Every structure is written in structure tokens, then in C-alpha cells.
Amino acid sequence: MNPEILIIGGGVIGLSIVRELHKSGVKRITVLEKGRCGEESSWAAAGMLGPQAEANEGGAFFDMTVTSREMYPQFAAELLAETGVDIELDRQGTLYLAFTDEDVDEVHKRLKWQRKVGLPVEHLSADDARRAEPFISTDVRGALLFPDDWQVENRKLLAALKSYAELNGIEIREDSPVEQLIVEDSRVIGARTPTETFYAGDTILATGAWTSLIKLGDADMPLKVEPVRGQIVAFQTAKRLFGHVIYSRRGYIVPRADGRILAGSTSENKGFEKTVTDTAADALRQMAAEIAPNLSSLAITDHWSGLRPFAMDGLPVLGAFTGIGGLTIATAQLPQRHLARTADG
Ligand SMILES: Cc1cc2nc3c(=O)[nH]c(=O)nc-3n(C[C@H](O)[C@H](O)[C@H](O)COP(=O)(O)OP(=O)(O)OC[C@H]3O[C@@H](n4cnc5c(N)ncnc54)[C@H](O)[C@@H]3O)c2cc1C
Incomplete structure (x- = not known):
């Protein structure tokens, strides 16, 4: 049976969406991951939950990051109860x-x-x-x-989210690089890897820095990340x-x-x-x-x-894709403004 939802990308974004969808009652979810889940940007990160330290000004996106941070104590407690993995939420400031x-x-x-x-x-x-x-x-x-x-141990967060998916019967297909989304009548109906085709009711792209490399039907992805x-x-x-x-x-x-x-x-x-x-x-x-x-x-x-993943306006790309049905996207991030720039940077 085809999944209700296909999630492409198994980083912190894709795996968090899996958990939220599953908790809201969606049971048939398939994750397609080009390599191994949780081994890209989400693994490399420093785990800081630092909207105030990073922002130069307020605004709608800043408010969202603060709201997200406020959700972490409950998120960490729930993940511990659900998977036994402590994501080491450290609240020393x-x-x-x-x-x-x-x-x-x-x-x-x-x-x-x-x-x-x-x-x-x-x-x-x-x-x-x-x-x-x-x-x-x-x-x-x-x-x-x-x-x-605050901060979390982001590699443990990834382990907890993957464990949630595994414990709840979510299908995770690693080594499955999606090359193309299948479009029919202006609607995404599935995705192709070099060896397989997957069909689903809805598709979510959580493919981070690689998002623009995926074809939307026969066209290039109309989105620059x-x-x-x-x-x-x-x-x-x-x-x-x-x-x-x-x-x-x-x-x-x-x-x-x-x-x-x-x-x-x-x-x-x-x-x-x-x-x-x-x-x-x-x-x-x-x-x-x-x-x-x-x-x-x-x-x-x-x-x-x-x-x-960096979108040109420096903001996340979140939500339904305009003009194409069945496709939602969740990627990119605010540029970090306080970085050490190396000579080759
Ligand atoms: C050095 C560094 C430090 C950072 N520090 C912080 C920090 O302290 N705090 C913070 O909030 N953020 C930090 N970030 C940013 C943070 O890591 C990212 O915003 C976040 O991990 C993005 O999550 P993601 O799931 O979108 O991306 P990723 O973790 O990159 O996941 C995307 C996944 O999609 C998969 N994928 C891509 N294309 C395909 C395809 N075609 N088919 C199938 N799968 C595909 C990839 O293999 C990958 O697993 C840091 C980033 C870096 C690099």
C-alpha cells in the first residue's frame, strides 16, 4: 500500500516532521534518505538553541524561533519517555x-x-x-x-527522533537518493530514485542544502537553496x-x-x-x-x-508549494551573523 506521506530527507527537520505527523494520526509514512539518516547538517551542528544570541533584530521569524525554543523542555521530556534517549537539554544559558x-x-x-x-x-x-x-x-x-x-546534544536528538520512527513502524529507506518528483496535473504524486518509484498522497521535501538539485517533473526546482x-x-x-x-x-x-x-x-x-x-x-x-x-x-x-541550507532571502522555506499540489517544503535557515570567517571562506 502506498504511504499517505512521503518525506524526503532524514535530517532533524524530516525526522521531526515524521514524529509530529505520526502523533497527529498519520500512520503510513515513508522516509527516503539519500545516505544515512541524521548524518548531514543536523549532525554537524553545535546544538545551540540561541535565538537571542544570534539575532540582531526582532520580527516574525525571530518570534518563531523563540516559540520553538520554548517548546524544547516538553519536547525533550517527551522524547525521553518515548524512546529512552536523553537529548541533554542544557539550560545553563x-x-x-x-x-x-x-x-x-x-x-x-x-x-x-x-x-x-x-x-x-x-x-x-x-x-x-x-x-x-x-x-x-x-x-x-x-x-x-x-x-x-540553551543547547542540546544534537546527535542524541537525531538518535531519539530516528528511534521514535523505528519504534513506531515508520518505513525508513536509506541509500535512496530522490532525483525527481513525479508531477501529474500540477500535483506531485511521488518520487523517483535511480532504482525505484514511490507514490504517495502528499510529499514533503526536507532535503536541506540539496533541495535545488531535485527535479520537479521535467523542470528544475524553482527554488534556490x-x-x-x-x-x-x-x-x-x-x-x-x-x-x-x-x-x-x-x-x-x-x-x-x-x-x-x-x-x-x-x-x-x-x-x-x-x-x-x-x-x-x-x-x-x-x-x-x-x-x-x-x-x-x-x-x-x-x-x-x-x-x-541557505535560501537567498536568509529565511526558512516553509509550507505548501505555490502552484503545485501535494508538495510541502521545509528547509533552509537564518544566516548566522556571528561566524568566524576563514581566509578561504
Ligand atoms: C557547522 C554548523 C553548525 C551549526 N550549528 C547550529 C546550531 O548550533 N543551532 C542550530 O539551530 N543550527 C545550527 N546549524 C544549522 C543546522 O544544522 C541546520 O539548520 C539543520 O540541521 C537543518 O536540518 P535539515 O534536516 O534541513 O538538514 P540536514 O540535516 O542536512 O538533512 C537533510 C537530509 O536530506 C537528505 N537529502 C538531501 N537530498 C536528498 C535527496 N535528493 N534524496 C533523499 N535524501 C536527501 C540529506 O542526506 C540529509 O540527511 C549548524 C550547521 C552547521 C553546518
Whole structure:
């Protein structure tokens, strides 16, 4: 029997949609994933839930990200109950540090607009910031504390979502790259991989950075989503040294419960190339050392990259496809504005 819904792409977006649909009563769902579920951008990410730390201004999209963040405590608790996987929602908050005159200006601007719209944000003196995080640089001139900007262990989130699908009889077809959506009478009725054809009542594209490569019938996809490479390096410490996620205008460090510290991220237009570069590793180490000088003496224990989906207006592409029935799309993201740009970025 054909599925009611075909979901193309098994990243955090595709797998979250699976769970929501299943909970709302849709039982026959098939996921087509070109490789393995949860091994692309969603795996490479740093897991920050940081709308306040990332945004320069408010607006409809910002409001949506805040609402989404507010849903995380219940989401994490439900996933734990449903799958036994703890996604490690860490609610210690995020610090945003200022070192330069421009940083200090930025801190004041953010404090002003975020207070004005009633968001929780605290202004910390340099001493207070160092009391909150004793290992940060003595050069810090002040900070913002966003108590509600949190983090999750995104790889565990992917494991939990995949486990939900498996436990609930969702058909997951890995190694199934969709090349073309089948269109009949202005309606998508299924999808083709090189070896198989799938038919379904509705199709959802959650294909991230690769979305524009899929044919819509015989035509090119009328939607431009580009890959933006992001690299992250990791350091390992014996025990956790930092409580908060810590940003500067040049990047961020994310302390994990197991003593890893992630430092990210680059933002590079290199097409679908996922190689990691020494230039990026050096830039990320330098960025991390500005936040906490002791990090410069640690060896880099891991280094990876992922491809962010980026639509030209910098906003997500969400909802029914105009002019074509049976097709919904959920991809792309806000550009991150506070990234360390490498020389090759
Ligand atoms: C270095 C880095 C750090 C980041 N940090 C953060 C962060 O801290 N917080 C945050 O919120 N976001 C972060 N992001 C962004 C975040 O990773 C993405 O917004 C999110 O993962 C997008 O999810 P997705 O499911 O759309 O994409 P993906 O995880 O890329 O999933 C898309 C899936 O579709 C599959 N697919 C593609 N084409 C086809 C096809 N033709 N047929 C079948 N399957 C297909 C892919 O194989 C993939 O599994 C970061 C990204 C990077 C790269």
C-alpha cells in the first residue's frame, strides 16, 4: 500500500516532521534518505538553541524561533519517555562577551532592543562575567547573559527522533537518493530514485542544502537553496570547564557534558565540498582563545564540517508549494551573523 506521506530527507527537520505527523494520526509514512539518516547538517551542528544570541533584530521569524525554543523542555521530556534517549537539554544559558569597542556597542544595542520587547537578558560587568565563567579571558569588558538560550546534544536528538520512527513502524529507506518528483496535473504524486518509484498522497521535501538539485517533473526546482559550509573543531578536557554556551561576535564555544568543547563555526561558499581545512582550524582556535586563552594550549581532538541550507532571502522555506499540489517544503535557515570567517571562506 502506498504511504499517505512521503518525506524526503532524514535530517532533524524530516525526522521531526515524521514524529509530529505520526502523533497527529498519520500512520503510513515513508522516509527516503539519500545516505544515512541524521548524518548531514543536523549532525554537524553545535546544538545551540540561541535565538537571542544570534539575532540582531526582532520580527516574525525571530518570534518563531523563540516559540520553538520554548517548546524544547516538553519536547525533550517527551522524547525521553518515548524512546529512552536523553537529548541533554542544557539550560545553563548563553553568555555573549564583548572585547572590542564594536563589541561593546553591539552588546548595548542588543540589550536595548531585547529588553524593549520584554525578553530575558542581563547585562554583566566584566567581573560578573568572570564570576559566571572563571576561565574566560581577563580582557573581557562586559557581557550579556541570555538565561533562556540553551543547547542540546544534537546527535542524541537525531538518535531519539530516528528511534521514535523505528519504534513506531515508520518505513525508513536509506541509500535512496530522490532525483525527481513525479508531477501529474500540477500535483506531485511521488518520487523517483535511480532504482525505484514511490507514490504517495502528499510529499514533503526536507532535503536541506540539496533541495535545488531535485527535479520537479521535467523542470528544475524553482527554488534556490545553497550549501554554506560550516566547520567546527573540538577540544577535550577531563571535566567540564564552562557552564554556558559562550559567544563573541567572532564565533562561539559550546561546552558539552562529557568535557568536549566545540568551537565554531566558519561560513564558506564552497559548493557541496565538505573537506575540512587547516586555515579554518587555525581561525577557530584563535577565536576560541580570545574567549578563553587556556584553550590555545589544548590539542584539537576532532574537526568536521556540514552544509547549511541557505535560501537567498536568509529565511526558512516553509509550507505548501505555490502552484503545485501535494508538495510541502521545509528547509533552509537564518544566516548566522556571528561566524568566524576563514581566509578561504
Ligand atoms: C557547522 C554548523 C553548525 C551549526 N550549528 C547550529 C546550531 O548550533 N543551532 C542550530 O539551530 N543550527 C545550527 N546549524 C544549522 C543546522 O544544522 C541546520 O539548520 C539543520 O540541521 C537543518 O536540518 P535539515 O534536516 O534541513 O538538514 P540536514 O540535516 O542536512 O538533512 C537533510 C537530509 O536530506 C537528505 N537529502 C538531501 N537530498 C536528498 C535527496 N535528493 N534524496 C533523499 N535524501 C536527501 C540529506 O542526506 C540529509 O540527511 C549548524 C550547521 C552547521 C553546518
